[in-house]
Amino acid sequence: xxxxxxxxxxxxxxxxxxxxxxxxxxxxxxxxxxxxxxxxxxxxxxxxxxxxxxxxxxxxxxxxxxxxxxxxxxxxxxxxxxxxxxxxxxxxxxxxxxxxxxxxxxxxxxxxxxxxxxxxxxxxxxxxxxxxxxxxxxxxxxxxxxxxxxxxxxxxxxxxxxxxxxxxxxxxxxxxxxxxxxxxxxxxxxxxxxxxxxxxxxxxxxxxxxxxxxxxxxxxxxxxxxxxxxxxxxxxxxxxxxxxxxxxxxxxxxxxxxxxxxxxxxxxxxxxxxxxxxxxxxxxxxxxxxxxxxxxxxxxxxxxxxxxxxxxxxxxxxxxxxxxxxxxxxxxxxxxxxxxxxxxxxxxxxxxxxxxxxxxxxxxxxxxxxxxxxxxxxxxxx
Amino acid sequence: xxxxxxxxxxxxxxxxxxxxxxxxxxxxxxxxxxxxxxxxxxxxxxxxxxxxxxxxxxxxxxxxxxxxxxxxxxxxxxxxxxxxxxxxxxxxxxxxxxxxxxxxxxxxxxxxxxxxxxxxxxxxxxxxxxxxxxxxxxxxxxxxxxxxxxxxxxxxxxxxxxxxxxxxxxxxxxxxxxxxxxxxxxxxxxxxxxxxxxxxxxxxxxxxxxxxxxxxxxxxxxxxxxxxxxxxxxxxxxxxxxxxxxxxxxxxxxxxxxxxxxxxxxxxxxxxxxxxxxxxxxxxxxxxxxxxxxxxxxxxxxxxxxxxxxxxxxxxxxxxxxxxxxxxxxxxxxxxxxxxxxxxxxxxxxxxxxxxxxxxxxxxxxxxxxxxxxxxxxxxxxxxx
Numbered sequence: 001x002x003x004x005x006x007x008x009x010x011x012x013x014x015x016x017x018x019x020x021x022x023x024x025x026x027x028x029x030x031x032x033x034x035x036x037x038x039x040x041x042x043x044x045x046x047x048x049x050x051x052x053x054x055x056x057x058x059x060x061x062x063x064x065x066x067x068x069x070x071x072x073x074x075x076x077x078x079x080x081x082x083x084x085x086x087x088x089x090x091x092x093x094x095x096x097x098x099x100x101x102x103x104x105x106x107x108x109x110x111x112x113x114x115x116x117x118x119x120x121x122x123x124x125x126x127x128x129x130x131x132x133x134x135x136x137x138x139x140x141x142x143x144x145x146x147x148x149x150x151x152x153x154x155x156x157x158x159x160x161x162x163x164x165x166x167x168x169x170x171x172x173x174x175x176x177x178x179x180x181x182x183x184x185x186x187x188x189x190x191x192x193x194x195x196x197x198x199x200x201x202x203x204x205x206x207x208x209x210x211x212x213x214x215x216x217x218x219x220x221x222x223x224x225x226x227x228x229x230x231x232x233x234x235x236x237x238x239x240x241x242x243x244x245x246x247x248x249x250x251x252x253x254x255x256x257x258x259x260x261x262x263x264x265x266x267x268x269x270x271x272x273x274x275x276x277x278x279x280x281x282x283x284x285x286x287x288x289x290x291x292x293x294x295x296x297x298x299x300x301x302x303x304x305x306x307x308x309x310x311x312x313x314x315x316x317x318x319x320x321x322x323x324x325x326x327x328x329x330x331x332x333x334x335x336x337x338x339x340x341x342x343x344x345x346x347x348x349x350x351x352x353x354x355x356x357x358x359x360x361x362x363x364x365x366x367x368x369x370x371x372x373x374x375x376x377x378x379x380x381x382x
Numbered sequence: 383x384x385x386x387x388x389x390x391x392x393x394x395x396x397x398x399x400x401x402x403x404x405x406x407x408x409x410x411x412x413x414x415x416x417x418x419x420x421x422x423x424x425x426x427x428x429x430x431x432x433x434x435x436x437x438x439x440x441x442x443x444x445x446x447x448x449x450x451x452x453x454x455x456x457x458x459x460x461x462x463x464x465x466x467x468x469x470x471x472x473x474x475x476x477x478x479x480x481x482x483x484x485x486x487x488x489x490x491x492x493x494x495x496x497x498x499x500x501x502x503x504x505x506x507x508x509x510x511x512x513x514x515x516x517x518x519x520x521x522x523x524x525x526x527x528x529x530x531x532x533x534x535x536x537x538x539x540x541x542x543x544x545x546x547x548x549x550x551x552x553x554x555x556x557x558x559x560x561x562x563x564x565x566x567x568x569x570x571x572x573x574x575x576x577x578x579x580x581x582x583x584x585x586x587x588x589x590x591x592x593x594x595x596x597x598x599x600x601x602x603x604x605x606x607x608x609x610x611x612x613x614x615x616x617x618x619x620x621x622x623x624x625x626x627x628x629x630x631x632x633x634x635x636x637x638x639x640x641x642x643x644x645x646x647x648x649x650x651x652x653x654x655x656x657x658x659x660x661x662x663x664x665x666x667x668x669x670x671x672x673x674x675x676x677x678x679x680x681x682x683x684x685x686x687x688x689x690x691x692x693x694x695x696x697x698x699x700x701x702x703x704x705x706x707x708x709x710x711x712x713x714x715x716x717x718x719x720x721x722x723x724x725x726x727x728x729x730x731x732x733x734x735x736x737x738x739x740x741x742x743x744x745x746x747x748x749x750x751x752x753x754x755x756x757x758x759x760x761x762x763x764x765x766x767x
Contacts, residue, residue: 061518220397220750222742224705225723226408229735232727233411306525314709317529318724331530341548343537354530361525369521 055374062370068363072175072356079172087169091154094173094325098164099154100142107137145339148348159348161330162337171352174327178309178360181242185308186301188246189254194297196251197258198289201266202281211255218252224314231320238323241315245308254300258293265292295375302368306361313357327353390754394747399452401743405736406451410444455740461733465726471737475719477565479741480572481551482718486707486745488638490696493645498692501653502685505661506676516650523647528706532713535640546636549715553629562623568630574617582610596678637714641706645699652695656688663687686760693757700749704742 056062083089091099105120113119125133133139144164149155158167200208227244230236236244265271266289274284315321316328319336323329330353334340339349435441439450454460460471504513540548547553552564585606593599618627660666661684669679708720715721719738726734 061521217397217400220401220743220746221404222704222739222746223702224708225739225742226404228708228724228727229405229408229739232730232735233408310525310527311705313527314529314705317709318712320727327527328529331533335533340533341537341541343542350530350533354527354534357527357530358522358525361527362522365521365525 052374056370059370059373061366062373065363065366065368065370068359069367072360072363073179075172076176076179079169079176082169082172087166088154092166092169094165094170097166097169099146099156099160099166100144100164101146102140102142105139105141107133107135107139109135145346145349158352161333161349162339163333167330167348167352170325170330171327171356173325174330174353174356175360177238177323177326178312178357181238181312182305182308182360182364184239184242185245185249186305188243189250189304190294190297190301192247192250193254193258193300194290194293196255197297198262198285198293200255200259201262202285202289208259211251212259215252215255218248221248223248224311227311227315228318228320231315231322235322236315237321238312238326241312241321242308245311246304249304249307254297254304257300258297261296262289262293265289299368299371299375302364302371305364306368309357309361309364327357386758387755390751394751398743398747402452402455402740403448405739405743406448409732409736460737460740463726463731463734465729465731465734471733474722474734475737475741478717478719478722480565480569481716482707482711482720483745484568484572484634485637485641485710485716485718486703488634489641489645490703492638492642493649494692494696496642497646497649498653498685498689501650501692502657502680502688504650505654505657505688506680506684508658517654520647520650520654523644524651526644528644529709529713531644532640532710535636535643536713539636547633549713551630551633551715551717552626553633556629557626560626562626564626564630567623567626571618571627571630574614578610578614582606596675596681637710637716640714641703641710644706645703648695648699649692652692653688656691657684660684660687690757690761693753693760696753700746700753704746 083092089097091097104118105125106118107122107125108114108119110121110123113121120139122133122135125139129139129141142164144160145162146156146160146164148157148159150157156166156168158171161167161170196211200211227241230244271284271288274288279287312321312326313328313331316323316326317332317335319329319332321328331350334342334346334349334353339346342349432441439447442450458472460475463469463471463474466474500516504516507513536548540546557564586603589599589602589606593602618624621627666679666683669683674683707718708724710716711718711720712724719741723735723738723742725731726738
């Protein structure tokens with residue numbers, strides 16, 4: 001019976017129409033069929049969601065961020081589909097594919113080169129290609145990186161890298177890797193930070209002191225150097241890196257932020273009510289404190305994804321990660337092959353990957369800022 | 383203050399020992415031990431190997447090794463670098479340390495100064511197109527892939543326009559046969575800048591303390607700054623090593639600007655939101671009601687209080703800036719600690735890596751301490767306990 005009572009009480013808040021009908025039925029002394037709890041929760045969730053969505057929509061930058069993330073999401077989804085349908089894996093595979101621009105040269109006598117784009121000196125050809133070539137022969141020389149091409153047998157929208165691999169395919173594959181990393185890192189962070197923050201705030205005392213000193217210690221750690229040393233000692237892949245970043249930021253900065261939020265919730269009267277009603281510690285923490293801390297933790301999750309994506313790109317830029325392909329590795333390849341200062345001559349080597357990292361991080365960051373305006377009413381422009 | 387400082391120093395010491403222990407653990411986690419690195423050839427007989435292990439103390443129990451490592455570090459003995467044999471790790475590191483600190487400090491000061499000014503101004507003139515541009519720019523700078531950004535900056539300003547040298551610390555060709563040592567000249571430069579900064583700081587303190595009018599005060603401050611900077615220039619102009627000093631300064635600029643720009647974005651955004659929050663406070667309304675000028679309200683009442691969150695964010699950003707320093711030094715071939723560290727990783731020069739990591743930890747600790755002291759100076763409400 002008691003549960004039915006509470007259900008009715010909750011449903012009063014949910015829907016005024018329902019409220020009056022239920023009351024009328026009660027007055028008439030009829031048997032009332034209670035709405036199941038999950039339906040009410042769903043309705044509450046939908047209502048708060050549409051409210052917050054309305055607020056979020058007002059922030060133009062947040063919407064731009066969502067569009068950016070959606071585009072990268074589409075790219076991540078498109079890669080396996082394209083690989084299985086249109087693209088020949090021998091040419092377009094992001095790691096093992098190969099293609100090149102083939103240029104035909106006519107061999108001429110030494111010093112008789114008129115057009116260096118179609119003619120090659122004999123001594124040079126003998127030295128570089130094949131000692132047995134003769135004057136007047138046609139030689140085909142493959143060269144990478146190939147510039148972008150939209151037509152031909154194998155079009156490369158963004159050209160190929162110094163090893164002859166398709167940049168566009170690498171870019172799509174890289175967005176898959178970035179999403180995987182970002183979400184693993186973010187979920188680990190949120191899970192650890194909400195738990196630690198709520199527990200520290202709820203119990204206080206020695207537990208609080210321990211977790212907060214631990215957070216201080218992590219804040220102190222120079223993250224990138226430590227990760228560099230770690231990746232030299234252990235072969236780190238994407239998921240491990242995500243979990244590692246998640247653990248560090250979950251026990252570090254985010255635990256502090258979420259603890260202060262949980263503290264402000266702990267003193268609310270409904271926590272006292274729950275305790276009086278006989279709720280145990282675990283019930284109060286996971287049913288009352290954690291759900292109220294979650295929105296804030298999702299906000300910090302967005303900033304966390306930004307950090308994780310940039311960190312991964314930096315580590316693989318140094319060539320320290322054990323991943324087949326990512327945006328950082330694309331830049332690493334370009335720079336180790338000697339195209340570091342090629343600038344606009346070989347723009348497709350450095351710019352797509354660099355801009356992709358920057359834009360995805362930018363997208364998550366401004367979505368975070370948009371959410372910040374929903375959660376922090378003081379920031380809203382009124 | 384003394385009580386606060388001593389408490390913090392004890393805390394720092396404990397944290398540092400914990401940090402060193404983590405470094406030591408990471409070293410233990412590496413496959414093999416140092417004797418394997420020293421004698422790679424399988425032809426070396428077992429007896430020699432065992433003797434070397436005994437000489438290096440690797441046959442002792444782990445706890446003793448740990449204790450030796452920690453105590454040796456505090457004695458300043460970080461071992462001998464493998465890749466720069468027979469130089470000591472401490473010699474190698476302390477030669478590179480000033481360069482890293484200069485890069486780091488000047489970038490931070492530049493970013494803080496510019497970020498605070500512009501954040502203050504855009505928050506004050508809220509709602510314009512300029513604000514939008516600054517926000518988008520600031521967010522972009524904050525989230526840009528730093529390694530790529532540094533490459534682009536190097537390409538644009540070093541290669542395409544040719545305004546700055548492409549990486550490195552000095553132009554070797556210029557210094558050959560000059561009779562000057564780059565490290566000595568650099569140290570002299572640091573010293574002169576430091577002295578001028580201290581003098582400027584003292585004068586600035588007295589001006590702020592005893593002036594009545596904000597406008598004349600700002601004018602005087604600007605005058606003092608101009609005087610200090612021109613004095614510095616004059617001093618170096620008269621110095622016999624002036625071309626070499628100019629060379630070092632020229633090489634320093636691009637890395638500092640690049641690192642500073644990225645940190646600038648974050649500082650500006652934080653200052654802006656902190657300013658917006660303080661501008662809504664009641665004391666701003668009071669100040670307006672008293673009829674104070676806009677400038678006084680902005681600079682004295684709002685901006686000063688907005689400085690607090692910016693300082694906090696600096697603490698949080700410290701580890702990021704250290705990471706950014708490593709990337710900057712690598713891309714600009716700046717021979718500081720970060721470059722040494724990465725080179726050490728590349729050739730598994732374990733003593734050098736461990737030493738660099740430990741010194742980085744010390745730097746981070748002192749950064750935190752300075753930020754804490756600044757915080758208590760800025761906000762007297764925070765009791766020094």
